[in-house]
Amino acid sequence: MGESFMAFFVGERVAMHEILWHGRGGQGVVLAAQILAEAAYIQGFRGVTSAPTFGPERRGAPLTASTRISDEPVRTFSQVAPADIAVILDESLFENATGEEMLREGGLVIINTPLKPDQIGANGRFSVATVDAAGIAREHHLSMGGVPVVNTPLLGAFCRASGLVSLESIEEGIKKKMPRSKASFNFQAIRTAFERTEVWVKNGKD
């Protein structure tokens, strides 16, 4: 899987990976969390859960969803916070998503932005992966109501940056949550996002 965040987990094997998806109502945050759970199960993880953050949901309002990934069946259903990995669909949610209560020290941020990892103003508390998911969605004519679809390209970035699941597993996961024609329409964008994701690893040699 090449350079990835996981390579730097060696020595502190994490029993469970907790992922928080940050976006706005209508961006497909909940669906992305579900696809990742499907993909992780296909990848061989026996414990997976996905859940919306329990609260009022409105189109355009900030919201989160979570995915837990573990070798063993998951026995915690409490809300994920802080997370190990934050995936940010809307750049404006960066501050909120990366505070100490939302993201663990040494965690990973995967963000939809045209900027490079060293340009987003991270404070060194966590690793950063960037991908221009909106730009990639536009290139691949992936839009809904004129708005670029960024959730699936970010799954490609997640594969690259976390190394937890393969692109093949993500594609299989998508097939379980979408009609086949719609699913395959997403694959190119996901692969492009995988290739263009740039990772800056905290304390790493990248």
Add this chain to the structure above:
Amino acid sequence: MSDVRIITGNEAAALAVKRAEPGVIAAYPITPQTRLAEVLSEYVEKGELKAEYVRVESEHSSMTVCISASTVGARVFTATSSNGLLYMHEQLHWAAGSRLPVVMCCVNRGVGAPWSIFNDQQDSFSQRDTGWIQLYCRDNQEILDTVLQAYRIAEEVYLPVMVCYDGFVLSHTMMPVDVPDAGLVKKFLPPYRPHTILSPEDPKTINPVFFASRRENADGVLCDGYMEMRYKMQAAFERSRTVINAASDEWAKLSGRNHGGMIWEYMTEDADLILTGMGSIATEATLAADALRAEGIRAGVVGIRAFRPFPKEEVAQAFAKASAIAVFEKCISYGYEGGVCSDLKAALYGTDIKAPIHNYIAGLGGRDVKTRELVEAARTTFEAALAGDAGNKTIWLNCHTG
């Protein structure tokens, strides 16, 4: 061949109902039960489930439809939450008193006022004495398996069964669930045999006014009075203990999954400190027990699966060696303490168990309960017992007010 799907608690419940093939479903949507009612209506609409889906204007009516349909010989299902369950209150007694094997899911949600759509167990707890068997589930697999067991139990002892699971925490969380095939369920669940079938060909009056004492009917047959009918209901509850355990064992044999009958235990064999509760908070407690063991405290968990009938004998055995007990529960009997705690104390009275019991009221109205909070609370309980403090107390977990 296993068919594992990553689904919510509501979807797991709906799949179980589909496999149980009820003839009549009546439900009124309410958060967080809504998706369950929707999925079932989709099954019926698509012809995947050959049931009559009766749309009603309220929960009082949904239970009334279930009572009526069950009385004419149909297997029935409904589901609700919170104030919807409270609106059924009168009919809950009616279903139980008529000895109808209605199965209902209560997707646990806090009760208004003030409004909350989020999880606690005050709704089903407040309906404890309506004559329904109450089973609580710890994850989505258990929801599916328990709904199937509920039909078997209900139809064997002729008591209605409420399958309770935590709203949002389970109802809206997706996790892997092994879905049994229809053939396996058919082996487990025999066709419904009604005790009485009301039909135009054989007209009867059922549930007329009963007098207190026994009385001869028009044919000169000496019939039960009201009190005898009540005694028989209590006797059915007593008998249901073995039926609940047997249903669990039988399902375990067929499916390979054993969730426990009346209770389940986690690392209790050598446990000095036992955490207990019902539903998802008890699952979370197993992680707390792991963490406490890592600290050197021998901790275990007893999950209360059946709240009614209460597992009095099982808890007396399971807690026999405990030196400290922490009860975590998402309900309260105002003016006293948590309902599980009271029942537990009553069950342990007169036994040799003298461990102090700390009652933690937790997670009301959806307040998140984290493993580390359970760890800290249980550790406090253990240290108090170790220091010789034998007093029981009630503590509101993570609750701060002026």
